[in-house]
Amino acid sequence: MTVHLYAHRLSQPSRAAEILLRELDMPYAWHTVDFANGETRTDTFAAQINPLQTIPALVVRDTTANAAPFALGESHAILRYLCRTARNRDLAAQWYPSDDAERCAPVDLWMAWHHNHVRAYDMFHDIMNLHFTLPMLKYELQSTALKPLQDGLRAGLATLEHHLGHQKNPSSGAAATLCGGEQPTLADLVIACELYQIAAVGYRFDGFPQLARWLEAMANRRHFRDVSQEIDAQGQTIREQSGAYLDLAGAFS
Ligand SMILES: N[C@@H](CCC(=O)N[C@@H](CS)C(=O)NCC(=O)O)C(=O)O
Structure with a gap:
């Protein structure tokens, strides 16, 4: 039985799936999918990997049996499946x-919340677009494209900050987790991968100290760090080439 992960390291839900495979010590075969150039939209991908045409996608192939491969899309479904089969x-x-x-x-609650309140305000692509394709309109687009997303996300950050502030701290002295346990859960993983995406380009969460501490603790986990190297590099390139025109560090202070 081989688990195949179709994904990309610049995709937040893809990283969540890969980090979990490593955390659970599950062997897997990795397949990079060039989603930015439409690979998920091809007929082959839709027919054989994921009819929803997104990554991450998981395919479990049993080479010893004649059974059809088991294929699954949607990161939350994949994460739960991995936990159920580890x-x-x-x-x-x-x-x-x-x-x-x-x-x-509560793990399910925060996973459900994640899609509408954190992932919905993904700013990474707008920052890339600002930088790469519309250099003459940077300042204007900062207010028209980024500001509404930042404002939307700020409400979610406030919810997380308040919630984390009411969680008991683990006895180890580590940062509080979303569901109150000593160890993080899938809820921590999916939201941390999402927020890390914009931390990589230079956003800071100084105005949300509990959240900043929690994110730092998640980002310092070995597998999280290893799987995030490409987004770190991409974020750094954008940050360095953007000059100071984007107020990333101060947006959530
Ligand atoms: N709700 C989905 C979102 C997946 C998603 O948006 N994946 C993006 C990459 S981050 C993708 O595959 N985009 C390709 C496309 O839309 O063509 C999940 O959690 O798996």
Whole structure:
């Protein structure tokens, strides 16, 4: 049985899936999908990998049996599937306590919340567009394109800050986690991957100290760090070439 991950390191939900595979110590075959150039929109991809035409996508192939491969799209479904099938049950239960309805419910809650309140305000592409394709309109677009997204995300950041401030700190002295446990869960993972995307280009969260500490703790996990190297490099390039025209560091101070 081989798990194949179709993904890209510059895609937030792709990184969440890859980080989890590593955290759960699950072997996997990696396939880079050039989503920016339409590879997910090809007939082959839709027919064989993911009819929803997005990454990440997971395909589990059993080479010993004649069974059709099991294919799955949507990062949240993939993350839950990995936790449900991982050999190391204790480790999987830390990320997604599926046998404990009360502990699992807040993980599901924050995962559901993530798509509408954090992912919806993805600013990375607008920053890239500002920088690469519309150099003469940078200042104007900062206010028309980025400001509404920043304002939308700020409300979500405030919710997270308030929530984290009311979570008990783990006995280890580490940063609080979203669902109150000693270890992060899938909820922490999906939201951290999303926010890290804009941290990579220089956004800081100084006005949200609990959130900043929580994100730093997530970003310092070994697998998170390793899988984030490409987004770090991409973010740095954009940051260096953008000069000071974008107020990234001060936007959430
Ligand atoms: N809700 C989906 C979102 C996936 C998504 O937006 N993936 C982007 C890359 S970050 C993609 O595949 N885009 C290709 C396209 O839209 O053609 C998930 O969580 O998996």
